[in-house]
Each structure stands twice: as C-alpha cells, then as structure tokens.
Amino acid sequence: MTPDGQKIYVVDDDPAVRDSMRMVLESYGMNVQDYDSAEQFLEDSAAQEGNGCLVLDYHMPRMTGLQLLDALQEHHITLPVVMVTGRSDPVLKESARKAGAAVILDKPVSDEDLLQAIELALAERESAH
Amino acid sequence: MDYRARFEALITAAADGIVVIDAAGLIQVYNTACEQLFGYPPRDVVGRSVKMLMSATDQEKYDAYLDSYRMTGQHGAVSPSLETVGQRKDGTTFPMHVSLGEGQSPDGNILVAIIRDITERQNAQRQTQELQHELLHVSRLSAMSEMSSALAHEVNQPLAAITNYLRAAQRTAVNINDPAIVKVREILEKTLAQTARAGQVIRRLRDFIEKGETNRVIENLNSVIDEAMGLALIGAGDTGVRPQMEFHPRAPNVLIDKIQIQQVVLNLVRNSIEAMQETETRDLTVRTMIEGDFAQVTVMDTGPGLHPDVAGRLFQPFTTTKGAGMGIGLSISKRIIESHGGRMWATPNLEAGVSFHFNIPLSV
Structure with missing residues (x-):
C-alpha cells in the first residue's frame, strides 16, 4: 500500500505497458496516475509538487525519460524517480543516475522489483528530508 | 616504304600480341609482343597450327569448330572479342583478351587476332x-x-x-x-x-x-582509411567528384576491427558522393586528425547539406532521404563507432555541405 496521499506517476508512451503497469500497481493497493508522454507530465504541475514517485520509461519519442529528468532538475523538482530502460547500457545508466533517478531497472521488470524500487526511491526521499 | 614494309613495322612495334592465321589455321604472322606472351621464338611457330598457343580446352573447341567448317563449308559466326586462356611454351597458362578480325589476302581468307595478357587486371x-x-x-x-x-x-x-x-x-x-x-x-x-x-x-x-563478435587489431588509421577510400571511389570517376585526402603525419594507431571501420568510411563517402550529385561543386575531403586521446576522421562534402527534417534523427534507424535503401547505414555506423569507444556526429560546413566526424581512442 502506498502511504497516505502518495501517488505513483507512470510515464510511458506505450498504452498497453502503461495500462498494465497501472493495473499491477493498483493490485498492490497503490494510487496511480498515468501519462502518455514526458510533455504531458510536465504540464501537470500539481503532480510535480505532489507527494509520490515517478516511474519513467526511458525510450520515448520526442522527449526521452532522460530529457524529462533534466527538465525536472532545471525546475528544482525533487520527485523520487524510478527509470525503466529497454537496454542495459551502462553509459545511459550513469547519465540517469546523475540526472536524479534513484533506481534504474532493465525491462522486462518483475512486479516485485518494481515495488522494491518504488519503496527504495520513496525511502531515499524521506531520508533526504 | 611500301605498304608491306609499313605493315610489318606496325606489327613489330605493337604492344599487343598479333597473330595472323590462314584458312587452314596455320600461323602466318607472329609478332615480337607474342614472343613475350607465349615464350616461343617465331621460327617455332610460323607455319604451324595455331592450336599450340591454346589451352587444352580451347584446342578441343577449336577442333570441333574446324570439323564443322569442313563438313558444312560454313564459318560459324566469329565473335569479335573474347576472354580465354592462352598456353605458353613451358605449358603454363594465362588469361588473355583476344580481338578477332576476318580479312582477305591474295592467298585466301585470313583471321587476325590481337592478344593481351589480362592476368593483372x-x-x-x-x-x-x-x-x-x-x-x-x-x-x-x-x-x-x-x-x-x-x-x-x-x-x-x-x-x-x-x-x-x-x-x-x-x-x-x-x-x-x-x-x-x-x-x-x-x-x-x-x-x-x-x-x-x-x-x-x-x-x-x-x-x-x-x-557481437569483432576482431580487433592495432592498425594505422591512415592506411585503413586510404584502403577504404580506394573502394569507395570505385565507379566514382563518372560522378565528377574530386576527392582529396589529408592524413595526419603522425599516423594514428588505433585498436579496431578494420573491416567495420572501413564499412563506416565507405558508408559516409558513398553518402557524400550521392548527396553531391545535385550540386555544381563536388569536393570530397577526407581528413584524419589527432585530438587529445582520440584519432578523429572527418568526411566533408560540398553537397546540399542536411535537410532540417532529417537532421534531428540522422542516426536513428529507418531515416532516409534516398529513394533506395533502408536508412540504417548511419545508425549502424554510429553503433560501430560507439562499440569502439568513440563518438559520431555531423556538423554543417560554413560554405556548403556537411561534415561527418567520428573519433576512436588512440591506442597506446
């Protein structure tokens, strides 16, 4: 269960991946809100200020997950982030970590790994405060 | 000089082998160049059957041809030029190009053969x-x-x-x-x-x-590029492109899969040549440089430059402005360079066209 008022923001351009991820997270009692692009998430300022965790796909057309992280950093938004990548690329992982991703997962991601990653990201945020 | 003397001087001076045979297939003329080609002096050859200059296979074909001629009294069509195999005095053979011409002499029909050794070609x-x-x-x-x-x-x-x-x-x-x-x-x-x-x-x-499986060896980048250019420019003669190579004097050593890197160069150069078919000036410059710990290669053209639509996704697969092709050449090239620890990028030129660059770590 997500702690009170916490939300999981899922950003993925693939409708099936997005929808199915939402269902899995909801089956664990989590409160999920999803976005089909990085741009759409950037428009939702309430979400960025909100209390929760961003689950972000790296590989998206136009704005990539990494570019979204850079944009968030620029706006001093410190939402905890779990990034999901399709390719185990060490260079990409390093850039994602620098850009503020707490956890980076390779696809395909098991629900156990995803949950653990979200918990970890949220916990890091807590201890940072 | 009478006609005959002039004719003989011409035949003697010719760089190609010249053989003239009569209707019976006996050698009438055998010039100096032929001596070099076949190794026989003229006295061993003149008056004998031309078969002695042919490989075994050609001798059979020739016999069959003569048989058919005797039976029908008809010449088969003689092809004006052919590539076949000649046989030297020592029994070795060599590929040769033969041009044939039929003619009339006072003694009857003759056949003139001009022969060139094409081993090197x-x-x-x-x-x-x-x-x-x-x-x-x-x-x-x-x-x-x-x-x-x-x-x-x-x-x-x-x-x-x-x-x-x-x-x-x-x-x-x-x-x-x-x-x-x-x-x-x-x-x-x-x-x-x-x-x-x-x-x-x-x-x-x-x-x-x-x-992937790669085969990496320390190579001199200049000679790798030089060789690739040779290949890329095959058939570039009629495209009006003026190629220029500027190699760094301290030949950079790099640890690479040579064939892969040559494929990248080939791809870039072919792209440039293709792009310049639309433009008046067609200068292609290929340059090697040393920048810090990297050897850098630049392929520069004077083509129309990059279309803004394409510039942003240049290195993504299935991006193409060409009629033919799948548009994966640049994405493959970039992947090859990155797997060598280098980078690949493109910049517009000040005057005209575009430059593609890639770098590879220098090998110590």
Whole structure:
C-alpha cells in the first residue's frame, strides 16, 4: 500500500505497458496516475509538487525519460524517480543516475522489483528530508 | 616504304600480341609482343597450327569448330572479342583478351587476332571483389543486428504488458478458493512462466547483438582509411567528384576491427558522393586528425547539406532521404563507432555541405 496521499506517476508512451503497469500497481493497493508522454507530465504541475514517485520509461519519442529528468532538475523538482530502460547500457545508466533517478531497472521488470524500487526511491526521499 | 614494309613495322612495334592465321589455321604472322606472351621464338611457330598457343580446352573447341567448317563449308559466326586462356611454351597458362578480325589476302581468307595478357587486371578485379564481398557480408550482418535490436525492443513492449496484466490478474484472483478460480490461477502461473521464457529469448538475442563478435587489431588509421577510400571511389570517376585526402603525419594507431571501420568510411563517402550529385561543386575531403586521446576522421562534402527534417534523427534507424535503401547505414555506423569507444556526429560546413566526424581512442 502506498502511504497516505502518495501517488505513483507512470510515464510511458506505450498504452498497453502503461495500462498494465497501472493495473499491477493498483493490485498492490497503490494510487496511480498515468501519462502518455514526458510533455504531458510536465504540464501537470500539481503532480510535480505532489507527494509520490515517478516511474519513467526511458525510450520515448520526442522527449526521452532522460530529457524529462533534466527538465525536472532545471525546475528544482525533487520527485523520487524510478527509470525503466529497454537496454542495459551502462553509459545511459550513469547519465540517469546523475540526472536524479534513484533506481534504474532493465525491462522486462518483475512486479516485485518494481515495488522494491518504488519503496527504495520513496525511502531515499524521506531520508533526504 | 611500301605498304608491306609499313605493315610489318606496325606489327613489330605493337604492344599487343598479333597473330595472323590462314584458312587452314596455320600461323602466318607472329609478332615480337607474342614472343613475350607465349615464350616461343617465331621460327617455332610460323607455319604451324595455331592450336599450340591454346589451352587444352580451347584446342578441343577449336577442333570441333574446324570439323564443322569442313563438313558444312560454313564459318560459324566469329565473335569479335573474347576472354580465354592462352598456353605458353613451358605449358603454363594465362588469361588473355583476344580481338578477332576476318580479312582477305591474295592467298585466301585470313583471321587476325590481337592478344593481351589480362592476368593483372583479373587479379585486381578478384581482390576488389573479395573485399567487396567481405564488406557486403559485414554490412548484411550489421543490418541484421540493427533490425534484430529494433525487433527485440518492439517485442519486449507487448511482452512487458502481458506480464503485467497476468500478474495483475493473478493478484486480483488471490485468496478466492472457488475451484474454477484455483484452476485459472494455475493457468495464469503457467502462462507467466511461458512469458518469462519468451523474455529470456529476447534478452539472449539482445546480449548477443550487443556483444557481437569483432576482431580487433592495432592498425594505422591512415592506411585503413586510404584502403577504404580506394573502394569507395570505385565507379566514382563518372560522378565528377574530386576527392582529396589529408592524413595526419603522425599516423594514428588505433585498436579496431578494420573491416567495420572501413564499412563506416565507405558508408559516409558513398553518402557524400550521392548527396553531391545535385550540386555544381563536388569536393570530397577526407581528413584524419589527432585530438587529445582520440584519432578523429572527418568526411566533408560540398553537397546540399542536411535537410532540417532529417537532421534531428540522422542516426536513428529507418531515416532516409534516398529513394533506395533502408536508412540504417548511419545508425549502424554510429553503433560501430560507439562499440569502439568513440563518438559520431555531423556538423554543417560554413560554405556548403556537411561534415561527418567520428573519433576512436588512440591506442597506446
């Protein structure tokens, strides 16, 4: 269960991946809100200020997950982030970590790994405060 | 000089072998160049059958031709030029090009053959073909790996969704002890296992593509580029392109898979040549440089430059402005360079056209 008022923001351009991820997270009692692009998430300022965790796909057309992280950093938004990548690329992982991703997962991601990653990201945020 | 003397001087001076035979196939004229080609002095040859200058296979064909001529009294059509095999005095053979012409002399029909040794031309052709085959093979392999990689990503997405949906279904049905639901949970479990199996296949494919098999050796980048240019410029003669090579004097040593790097150069140079077919000035400059710990190669053209539509996704697969081609050349090239620890990028030129650059770490 997500702690009170916490939300999981899922950003993925693939409708099936997005929808199915939402269902899995909801089956664990989590409160999920999803976005089909990085741009759409950037428009939702309430979400960025909100209390929760961003689950972000790296590989998206136009704005990539990494570019979204850079944009968030620029706006001093410190939402905890779990990034999901399709390719185990060490260079990409390093850039994602620098850009503020707490956890980076390779696809395909098991629900156990995803949950653990979200918990970890949220916990890091807590201890940072 | 009378006609005959002039004729003989001409034949003697000719760089190509000249043989004249009469209607019976006996050698009448055998010039100095022929001595070099076949190794016989004229006295061993003149008056004898032309068969002695032919390989065994050609001798048979010639006999058959003569038989048919005797039976029908008809000449078969004599092809004006052919490539065949000659035989020297010492029994060795060599590829030769023969031009034939029929004529009339006071003594009857004659046949004139002008003969050229084409051993070197054939060797050069063979070498070029071998290298081209190798490059073609590598480029097919790279195209395949590029497509498999794209495919792996495309399949992984629905696979990820399937796994998520199955897990969600499993968790929704948890703690319900209706026998039908218990059965459904068992089926879901099995489906998940099979989905995981498919995921494994994709993962293994992806690992294989990313590691790939390469054969890296320390090479002098200048000579690697020089050789690749030679290949790329084959057939560039009629494209009006003026190539210029500027090599760094301290020949940079790099640890590379030579064929792969040559494929990148070939690809860039061919792109440039193609791009410049639309422009008046067609200057192609290929330059090697040393920048810090990297050797850098630049391929510069004076073509129309990059279209803004394409510039942003230049290195993505399936991007092309050409009528033919799949648009994966640059994405493959970039991948090759990155696997060598280098970078690839493009910049517009001040005057005209575009420059493609790549770098590779210098080998110590």
